[in-house]
Amino acid sequence: SAVISQKPSRDICQRGTSLTIQCQVDSQVTMMFWYRQQPGQSLTLIATANQGSEATYESGFVIDKFPISRPNLTFSTLTVSNLSPEDSSIYLCSVARDHYGYTFGSGTRLTVV
């Protein structure tokens, strides 16, 4: 399975600021996924990031709020913009090697104050 390095592991941010989360994969992967887990909720897909094209966002998520970069096949960033307390969640990146090769980063715990 791929090894994913995700950082920061946690952060406390002020309202109105932004946080950028990075994921580095130890091998080239075509698709990377960004998920959010709000307290007591399931993991929810934010967007799919493919190298060389714009990310595909799920219903309820927009590029202005969650801009994503995918400059190459081993790296991606998710920015959570204009932070509000409702954005306090765990954010996870994931990669798919094949149907059974999904692996996740260790997550970023964001607290907005």
Added chain:
Amino acid sequence: DQQVKQNSPSLSVQEGRISILNCDYTNSMFDYFLWYKKYPAEGPTFLISISSIKDKNEDGRFTVFLNKSAKHLSLHIVPSQPGDSAVYFCAAGGSQGNLIFGKGTKLSVKP
């Protein structure tokens, strides 16, 4: 509407006994299913999976059963160990490549 449902938010089992975690789904286009285990402050780790062409997959103490007609899958852990205490997520996937997760079931295995 939730496409993947784990109706039991928590489950408590005695060490050595069987743990059964259940998951229901609504979308008949899902063609593979996975279980993940998550410890606090860590990302989910892959546990076991099953393709829609199978009805059972076994890996050591973990067995996943799939009932396609009922759109139901379950994870059996036998025997349960205290180290199995974690939140278990079932997930379903289809041709688009992304996963849809349930809300998770917190398993507590008591010594």
